[in-house]
Every structure is written in C-alpha cells, then in structure tokens.
Amino acid sequence: MPHKPPVNIRELKKTGILNEKRFFRLLSEKCNYVDEATVRDFYLGLVKTMTSELRENGIVRLPHIGDFALVKQKDRKGLAGRTQAMIRGSYTLKFYVKRELNDYFKKLSELGGKKLDPREKMLGNNIDNQ
Secondary structure (H helix, E strand, C coil): CCCCCCCCCCHHHHHCHHHHHHHHHHHHHHHCCCHHHHHHHHHHHHHHHHHHHHHHCCCECCCCEEEEEEEEECCCCEEECEEEEEECEEEEEEEEEHHHHHHHHHHHCCCCCCCHHHHHHHCCCCCHCC
C-alpha cells in the first residue's frame, strides 16, 4: 500500500494557498509593499544563487532558516530480474532546519489549547488521526 501524505496538495491548490501570485504578494507586503515584479526578481536571484552554491560546494546556508545540502545515499543491493545487483546511491536534496526555529515551533506546540497546524483549520480535518 503506497504512502499517503497527511496533506492533500490538490485540495490546497484548489483553495489558492499554494498559488505563486499569492506567495509573491505576501512577500511584497512583508517588504514594505515593494513592487511584486521586484520581489519576484530578487527571489529568483536567491534561487539562482542557491543553485550555483549547491553545484559548487554541495551545501548552502539560509541565515535564520537552515541549510540545504546535497547528500549521497548509500549504495544498496537490489534485484535486477533474477540476479542481485548493486544500485548506486544518488544525490538527494536535504533541508536541515535551524535549531532555534525548530525549538520555536516545538514551544508553540507545547502551549495547550492552540492548534499549531494551520492545515487542519483550512481543510477542516485532524491530520494526526489519518
């Protein structure tokens, strides 16, 4: 049985939460209502910088958020027809959240009576019980 993620991405897309225009509008509001095109150019420049750093060094740090790293998976044995073969590990992109950010959300979850996960409010269901 395949793994079913706790959040249905299609439902979130229908509500407009994962809309690109919404993201850039919110980012523009946080940047003192700078033009959305300017914010988009800055964001795409950040993405290009991250991509080039990952290619050169294999790791990039986003201050106050965390680190992106290219991590090589271990080689493993697998079946190729009737014979066993070594499947070479590939590189995957991992995100390591900064400790302070993780502790902040952990403290929020320890506060009683508040629902931490906003997806529960948006979709109207309890994610933990699925």
